[in-house]
Amino acid sequence: MTQEFTTENQALIDRLIQRYPQKQAALLPVLHIAQKQFGVINDAVMKLVSRTLDIPVNRVQDVVSFYTMYSTRPVGKYHIQVCRTLSCACRGAEPMLEYLEQQCGVKCGEGVSADGKFSIVTVECLGSCGTAPVMQVNDDYYDNLTRAKIDELIATWKRS
């Protein structure tokens, strides 16, 4: 299936390209726009990005596979990214991850929960070490996490 950017996103991309001396420099930001629109960067999306920026599709794949923020597989409505690095680990990231797995009904790195709501992955240092433990859910950071805070968040997300 051929994918297309929305008119609004295409206009955004056209403006973005003007900010760089070379069109291909807009690849990372265009992939962010694509991921936001399509939810996943699959083959059809990579072909669209390749056409949009006049670069070979293998170059797009090369970049997509290098950066962790581009999802090539579907993620949950709430994509939970738990920081596993040292400062968060010192403040309980390991038991917190286990607790999240139980509450969300999905294991870390094993796809999406049955209700389609949750996927969980671990990520490296999110740069929020002073408020550890931390997780990023979609675009937003949640910090100083306790069981009570997580219960509240998950209850809200399950209802939504």
Added chain:
Amino acid sequence: MEKLITKLVGIENSERIDVYRAHGGYEALPKALKMAPDAIIQVMKDASIRGRGGAGFPTGLKWSFLPKNNPKPRYLLCNADESEPGTFKDRVIIEHDPHQLIEGLIISSYAIQTNTCYIYIRGEYTRGAKILNQAIDEAYASGYLGNNILNSGYNLDITVHRGAGAYICGEETGLIESLEGKRGWPRTKPPFPAVVGAFSSPTIVNNVETLVSPVHIINRGADWWKANEPKLYCVSGHVKYPGVYERKLGINLKELIFDVCGGIANGRQLKAVIPGGSSVPVLTPDEIDVAMDFDALNQIGTALGSAGCIVMDDTTCMVRALWNLLKFYAHESCGQCTPCREGVHWLEMICDRIENGQGRMEDLDLMLEIANNIAGRTICPLGDAAAWPVAGMPDKNKGGNLSGKSFINKFRSEFEYHITHKQCLVTGHLEWN
């Protein structure tokens, strides 16, 4: 102490241009635009400011490496790819005082005579990117960006460029590759970015905290700066009050942990401190009576790095702590150089087997040997950054080999306990409040 860099933290709407101006913002810019560009570089040299990103390279000197009479455009890249574990200071500037950064970028761009500046911000900082974009729009609308800034005839455009999750893009040549729309694979130097950088043009890459300094150096003068040099310290881990603290460069580490951050939480004892981000060798409690500056920390075999101070209490398993960091570096190795791509994975796997009760006594020397075979043998410093926590920094007395002064040798008895008892000595990593 008077706060300069974090002056607006905690003030309502501090990210807005009117609030920044009400607190003396954009006062350095007209002064700078009346100076000759080279005179600003000279002031930066006189202030002796060293880069805040980790390597501590003198900023004024870096700027002076730009070739004269090169017809190509120049670029200034602001490195906001803050990813060194334990470091979260640039985010404070970006989210609370974006105009301070923008003013610093305009002055710096003018000093090095570029008309194009990119802020490369790590992809996860979506909030920061949004705040910066709003602030940049305000700056354009107020005549601080665009053409003929404050009627000086000088033009500048700033663009926020989001990364997508790769620690390696914080390395300056990896950052350049990533800006160009490629994998963040670091380049062999020379040529240095100042000569051949972004889009094959002369380029300066500096950290966020480094690039706000011209605002204060222009306002206060180089002599004032040298006498009062402010520095952001990030403290995380097992202290009572973790956070980002602005203090004079060279604050005593013991004072930082026990006075500024309230000491160790839950009435426990200090066991170890990583003073400058996860890449630098760890210190034991008897080593922390030291000034947190570039030279004093080097003298005791560690480094100020990004000033990301990770404090560990006596419930921390040092084998698991080292494994945690090695897993980070193994994940973040870009895969370009064999010693790093293979060696860091070996280190992680060996440490993992020690942690999981399958270690052998000879593994400890094996890890030290592998670390020594990675350090100094890769295109970029990620290899060193992974090797130093294991085996310390290069030691002149050992012919440039690693000193051995870090996790394994400083906590050797705990590593040996793990191997003989097949379990952790302490299990703080299983606790969560």
